[in-house]
Amino acid sequence: MSVKWYLHKLAMMFGAEARRPNKDEETDAARAMKKFQKTPEQTVERRKIIQHELDFPVVSNKWKFARWTSIILINVMFIVSFAWDVQLVEGAMTASRFLGFHMADPTGALQVMLAFKQIMLNLLIGTVTVMFIWWFFGGRAFCSWACPYHLLAEWAEAIHLFLAKRGWVKDHPFHRGLRVVLWFVFMGLALVTGYTAFEYINPVGIVSRALIYGPSLAVLWVVFLLSIEIFFSRRFWCRYACPMGLTYGVIGTAAPIQIKYELDKCVHEGECRAVCLVPHVLDITKMGYAQDTEEFIAPDCTRCGLCVDACPQGALSFTLRGLDKVI
Structure with missing residues (x-):
């Protein structure tokens, strides 16, 4: 994660609005994944997945x-x-x-x-x-x-x-x-x-x-x-x-326990933001907002896990930073 992007996430905690990453903040892997997700075939597939989620919702309260x-x-x-x-x-x-x-x-x-x-x-x-x-x-x-x-x-x-x-x-x-x-x-x-x-x-x-x-x-x-x-x-x-x-x-800006976001698993339907206590931290789940293919949620996150429960694709998960261990 670039220093500039990290400072932006800190600024969000003090009231700044979320934004898309600039070209110098976005990784090549993220750029390639975003381009792939916007292809006609993937767009059709993404819409099918979202419709299936709406028709057959999976509710988790873990x-x-x-x-x-x-x-x-x-x-x-x-x-x-x-x-x-x-x-x-x-x-x-x-x-x-x-x-x-x-x-x-x-x-x-x-x-x-x-x-x-x-x-x-x-x-x-x-x-x-x-x-x-x-x-x-x-x-x-x-x-x-x-x-x-x-x-x-x-x-x-x-x-x-x-x-x-x-x-x-x-x-x-x-x-x-x-x-x-x-x-x-x-x-x-x-x-x-x-x-x-x-x-x-x-x-x-x-x-x-x-x-x-x-x-x-x-x-x-x-x-x-x-x-x-x-x-x-x-x-x-x-x-x-x-x-x-x-x-x-x-205090928790660099905490070991984080919620990790994986871009390649996300279909950008927004269920996570709908349940989040502080939805601005999940703006990276919007199409085009992620800086990398794997990214930790901003420091203002409460680690409530509601987004983890809400995401049927498993794009969000608790992890122990440094060990990359899913909790």
Whole structure:
């Protein structure tokens, strides 16, 4: 992958629009494959495959149910530890101790250090630990494999799609750069005011604490966010607003675990983009958008696996980078 193309993928995480690769970014193999796929014979074959997929859809929920299980088990571990006082894990999703080891959400930890204007050793250790874990699995894997709000948002999205299919609601997208603006706003507020302002409205912390210690009035804010996602803007918080998602995305820019795209297997029907939480990362699956015949999805990918489940051609797969091992 060329440096220029990699920087473009990073820029997409900060709000840039996806684009086709320039001639100097496109490999010879990719150019030849794209030319082959556009031949009359391949065009006819591709249309036959797409029609067959429409007539005989294959539905897989392998990765979705694996994620749901992961989210539930991680959060149940917090609940059980507090309720039974087993001290396996203490605290909540944004800051905790696991078997005595400090764990701290990087976004929250940075706010605390900015607010107090000092580096705290325990907080730093906890932050580095969490950063290493989610660097390995892919930064935003936290969003789809651990975040309790993500599961609620996924169910809200299902309601939104049900209503949209009947014409009762319509999606209103925002610019993805909003998330970057909010990240700097909340960091600035922590520095200037001495308060971690974001944590008062962070639905991840609110839902986690409500599950562990019982609900508070802050849950009404979560209900409000979910209402926006159901009736106005699909996946509003996760796609356009959450500063945590941006931080984890940066952490996972060179993660070992990736989702790999194989151009020669793709028929460009777009099923993967239809289910993706962050569909801009899958624009390379559009005809002419891939830079190489094999390419890793952009850093903003949450590793949710919905695209892997949705692709009947197997053009998308989980892989361990460097070993080229399919998971």
